[in-house]
Amino acid sequence: MKYILSLFALATVLIGIGCDNSDDNGGPATAELTLMATGTYGDDPLVMFERTYDYEENMKLQMQLLQGYLSDIALVYVEDGTEREELLTDIALVSFGDIYTDADAEAGVEVVKMEVPVRNYTGLKFGLGVSPELNATIPPDYELTHPLSQNYWEDASSYIFFKIEGNADLNEDGELQEKLTYHIGGNNNFSTVQFNGAIDLEQGTPQALALNFDLRKILIKGDGTFWDFREAQFAHSTTSPAAVFMSENFPTALSLETR
Amino acid sequence: MLRWSWHIFGAAFFLLCLSRCTADPESLAKSIPLHGPSHFVRLTDAPQNPYHPEKAALGQILFFDPILSKDSTLSCGSCHFPDRAFTDGRAISIGVDGQKGTRNAPSLVNLAWITEGVFWDGRSPTLEEQAAHPIVNPNELGSDWPTVLDRLKAHPEYPALFARAFDSAIEKEVVVNALAHFQRSIISSESKYDSVMRGEVDYTALELRGKHIFFDSSEDLPDGECGHCHTPPLFTDQTYMNNGVQQQEAPFTYPDPGRGTVTGVKYDNGRFRVPSLRNIELTAPYMHDGRFTTLEEVVDHYNNGGHPGPNVDPKIRKLHLSDEDKAALIAFLGTLTDTSFVDKLSLQKALLQ
Numbered sequence: 001m002k003y004i005l006s007l008f009a010l011a012t013v014l015i016g017i018g019c020d021n022s023d024d025n026g027g028p029a030t031a032e033l034t035l036m037a038t039g040t041y042g043d044d045p046l047v048m049f050e051r052t053y054d055y056e057e058n059m060k061l062q063m064q065l066l067q068g069y070l071s072d073i074a075l076v077y078v079e080d081g082t083e084r085e086e087l088l089t090d091i092a093l094v095s096f097g098d099i100y101t102d103a104d105a106e107a108g109v110e111v112v113k114m115e116v117p118v119r120n121y122t123g124l125k126f127g128l129g130v131s132p133e134l135n136a137t138i139p140p141d142y143e144l145t146h147p148l149s150q151n152y153w154e155d156a157s158s159y160i161f162f163k164i165e166g167n168a169d170l171n172e173d174g175e176l177q178e179k180l181t182y183h184i185g186g187n188n189n190f191s192t193v194q195f196n197g198a199i200d201l202e203q204g205t206p207q208a209l210a211l212n213f214d215l216r217k218i219l220i221k222g223d224g225t226f227w228d229f230r231e232a233q234f235a236h237s238t239t240s241p242a243a244v245f246m247s248e249n250f251p252t253a254l255s256l257e258t259r
Numbered sequence: 260m261l262r263w264s265w266h267i268f269g270a271a272f273f274l275l276c277l278s279r280c281t282a283d284p285e286s287l288a289k290s291i292p293l294h295g296p297s298h299f300v301r302l303t304d305a306p307q308n309p310y311h312p313e314k315a316a317l318g319q320i321l322f323f324d325p326i327l328s329k330d331s332t333l334s335c336g337s338c339h340f341p342d343r344a345f346t347d348g349r350a351i352s353i354g355v356d357g358q359k360g361t362r363n364a365p366s367l368v369n370l371a372w373i374t375e376g377v378f379w380d381g382r383s384p385t386l387e388e389q390a391a392h393p394i395v396n397p398n399e400l401g402s403d404w405p406t407v408l409d410r411l412k413a414h415p416e417y418p419a420l421f422a423r424a425f426d427s428a429i430e431k432e433v434v435v436n437a438l439a440h441f442q443r444s445i446i447s448s449e450s451k452y453d454s455v456m457r458g459e460v461d462y463t464a465l466e467l468r469g470k471h472i473f474f475d476s477s478e479d480l481p482d483g484e485c486g487h488c489h490t491p492p493l494f495t496d497q498t499y500m501n502n503g504v505q506q507q508e509a510p511f512t513y514p515d516p517g518r519g520t521v522t523g524v525k526y527d528n529g530r531f532r533v534p535s536l537r538n539i540e541l542t543a544p545y546m547h548d549g550r551f552t553t554l555e556e557v558v559d560h561y562n563n564g565g566h567p568g569p570n571v572d573p574k575i576r577k578l579h580l581s582d583e584d585k586a587a588l589i590a591f592l593g594t595l596t597d598t599s600f601v602d603k604l605s606l607q608k609a610l611l612q
Contacts, residue, residue: 048526049526049569049570050569062569064570064572064573065573100524100526139300140297140298140299140300140301140492141301142300142301143300143301143302143303144300144301144302144303144372144374145303145374146300149300150490150496150497152490154474154486154491155474155475155476165572165573165574166573167569167573176569177567179573179574179575179576180573181484181487181573181574183487234482234484234576236475236482236487
């Protein structure tokens, strides 16, 4: 009996030692974090094809593709008074090209999903476009399925950061026959965004964040200045007025919420 | 019989030579990764079917062997000629019994880089899955797997060739694996365009003008929009696109639904796989149904903006190219011809036949 009690006590001690803030392998506790991306046009879900959106000066817009790169996506936290980052991924390609219904739009597309150390994070930070460091690479540097194995602009020596493609009615004839194609790239059109706010992760509790792209805000500034499709329906340039205008708007066209 | 003996001797000798070229005899049997050109995206091996040159060599023998067809009259090579960059010069290919197929025979070049499906509609996710189809398609080789396997097993040489390449008896999976590896090994990367990119040669003035139009890279020339979908170095971005070549019967409804048949998504109707433009000079006629017999017709199609439709790609629009622009564009397309690739594969075919 004495030995049984001793063994029980020993087991209790060992169990107690084992119940620290770590996973089964002895490493830091983690939680699953999913970052989704959603698209809207103002208050409306952004869907491709059959949904028509009102634009400025009685123009109308119908989308076929909105896609873009996000770089160095990281959770931000403070440690010893210093802001640090927990990198989620160095590059992700977000595409809304297969979003056909409101339900699809509401659900969004997965950007990254992974186990991250449990912390009280203070924000999310990322680059809009391909970071200058990665933009200096080329597709042959990567394997077939890597996000940077495609979308390269040889003549511009840059990846195509964003693609905005669709049809428009520019002359109020009710026909969406005019084509719109805007491709944006170049280090000059790269920017970083940081959303500050508590992102508290608990071990074993999955957390999801949703990064929303508001296409309307990409095309129309807060002061009402808008990109007039009639000026240029196509832009494939790092310096075109359309590219610069839209890339300036991207940071303010994004919002982040927890799910 | 004597002719067959020479063929098999040649094939066996070919395989033997390949084996002598490898560094490690122990690895001969099964896996030596396929490496592509340094200016192409890096390849990854298919874990379920690791590459080896001997497997590809066996696949090449099978590819050109009419033993795979119902009446032993046609082979894969009957619709995929090396000197036409593995097309056949027909709008729609003809199979056994004179059966007409449904689409144009696509070029089988640089398929090792395929990630988004094979065939015009992408219905096969891998080359291994694709290789099985033509053998049993009544409009192509029209055979059946029991017959094919029986013939191969009864052949005086194939059992030994399969054993050597795959360490396996002859089964359907191994046959398609061999064919897939041969297709994987068909790599074209040495055109004038590639030489120019390496700084070895220069474009002519006309070719350079065409190149700028192709890539929208000159403010003084019209944009051809070509390079957005036909992206180098493969000259395809592997997406599925509606390029306005078909007239819609109703919104999102086309005579050939293409990709839409595979995905079941109506917005994919009328979309087809963006083909590579490498060796395009050799692969007439053009489009999924071979409707255009010349590159001039193709350029005119794009210059005219194609047929309208709600899911026609926004990059398909009137281009306002002059006759000189069109000639320049075609001249640039000519720089994508890889003569060395054509010569090499044609010679290999000749050795096997």
